[in-house]
Amino acid sequence: MLEWREKGYLWGDVQSGMDNTPRGRGCDGEMLWMDALAQQALAALYIERIAEVLDDPSTAKEFAGEYAVKKDLLNKYYWDAEDGFYYDIEEATGDFVKVRTPAVYWAMLAEVPGRKQAARLVEYAQDENEFGGQYPWPSVSRSDKDYNGKVGDYWRGGVWLPLAYMSTKALETYGYHDVAHENACRLLAQMSETYKAFAPHSIWECYSPSAARPGQRVDGENLTLVAQDFCGWSALGPISLFIENVLGFYNIDATARLVEWHKTGWGEQGIRNLRFGDVQTDIVADGDTVRVVSDKEYVLKVNGKKYRVKAGTQTFTLK
Template sequence: MQSGPSYWGPAFGEVYRLLRSNLREPNKLFPMRHAIPAKIFMGVYLWDTAFIAQVWKPWDAGLGEEICTAVMEHSVEGRLPHFVSKYDSSEWTQPAVMAWSVWELYQAQPDRAYLEKYYPVLKDYNRWLYENRRLEGGLFFWDHPYESGIDNAPRFSSRSEAEIADMRRLAAIDLSSYLVRQNRTLAAMARELGRDEEAARFERKAEELAALINRDLWDPDTEMYYDLAANTGRLIKVKTIAGFFPLFAGAAAAEQAQALVRHIMDPAEFNTLIPLPSVSRDDPAYEPDMWRGPVWINTAYLVIVGLEDYGYRKEAAELAWKLVDGVYRTWEQDHKIYEFYDPDRIGIQELHRKRGNLYKKITLGDKPRPNFVGWTGLVNTLLIEHLVGLRQSNGRWVLAPNFPAEAQGFRARLTFPADQVDLRVEVKTSNQIIFEFQSPTKWRKLELTSGESAEI
């Protein structure tokens, strides 16, 4: 990519270089190409893979599908595993975002045979979660903080993980939200495959669960979603990014969404220099340590998707721009793409990794892991699909730009070798965006405003 700010182009290129370097060729355990988030993580992880597939999607949706099979082919009695590795094993799962990722890939480049093969796997995973992670009241729990993917969050444990909450009695806002989105996604898959009765059942499950989330996990006083201690009936009032996942799920009512946006866009809470920290900047539980405060691009990405789904495009554009710039500026300074980021400054000097946990310090160090692409690569997807607004839909290219005011003067050239597509973009203002699109069969120049769309 050639781009406006001088560091954006090289940083964009480094993301894709690392993405390719973390791709692994088939072997005995994985008879397909598969992805690791960074060289130090010697396994294939469920939610990492789902997000990595979304990094691959603009470049090669078919490869994104292939790496997802590395998880789905290792389903165990319905459970999609936490990770698969020749060095270790796990009895847990991870966040239920695989169905969402597979459906996103399918919508870009439909492969009906792929959907017919893996829809039953994803449906079976949904069944397993209902049978093994559902509380008596109908909401869902994590078996361990590691299942949640947000290991040392103040919702679950102490900073070092020396103390862990009773997870089986905690109705989790994130897992419950993931299940709403997963049920709706499975309904869409079922309709696509002509299974209308199954689609209707999944829609009912989604609506029932969304109603429980709004009844039991919403706090009208602080206007935020939280976990619920099922044994006491008390909400765990720590303001975390998980409280915004009902937007991703489509579970929040319009007035609740509006209240959440106020939290998201408040500079004292979540609209920081690099936005969408894992814990609100003004929460007493905030610490610059992994999931106790730093910014993780995957969870930030889900919030931006949710904002767009609810029509908050202006807010989504502002946050996406700041996320992309924050990661790229950090690369300019350190020449590293990191696992997580400081919401307050460029650089990782103040960040830590489970401080007090000696085992983690020995095995993974005290700082964010470098060369993590990995879900940090979603910044490139944010730029391509959510700011420039270029994406494939049913095999056709669509442009739907969404730039903030800060993007005025931005210029970029994006090339997609797999499809032999070349796109030039110039943002004169958010209401005047010039595109030149070229493929082997088409050349087109067009002018759009943020909020407009055009099929090319």
């Protein structure tokens, strides 16, 4: 469980879900986990926003204060300006514990970094020696000495869909849709190739950081495949990442009757039988022409341009 200290939270590898992560390597005393603090900042931020929608200014003010405190702590103590990265820190000394993992993107998801800080973090998402490349989102940087590029060994390189999904949403939050799209396409290609080429044909608990195959765990001198038929979270890839980042329908808001589409490429693409709220619609593009069929009115935004959809069938020429 989390334990609050003056500058952040004590946590653990098992509690965080990163069972055998090298995070904490070389730390002589207690370590404060940056993602624990960022997740609490994220919770405070959204409680504030929910309270505003519910016209509860007292609760909104309370959690705005909580958010501001946690955001300030992250930027004051956890941000390494030289590396352009948020690190875990030793509680006693405040020293950075320099093991880089995609858990850093919890800070972006919580809207903690400024634009220049975020740009530094995006560089890591694109760097093939860090979290980018043909097989993106390894669970520890490829430059780390404990990175297991051959099999992944769980959280020492394995590609985990919940971590990849969170990181992708963090990129979206700051408008880096193209980077999110590119990494999502590469990850889905890996999952598809693994499904077709590797027996048993399955969706796996995690994936190799260097090949189209499942991840493996290291147990002494033995290697064990990770769990198969694992749609508990790995279905985030072929469902959520596919719809939101490969196709690009990244924001579907039933309350605002709004669909936002980051469209890439010029071939036929889109989605049919999309349901949100009481709306059912088809949105299919071919080149710069979009054909929309809907049973209700809503607003469609394609690459930032707004189109008003009416009930029935209509065609838009993209601007």
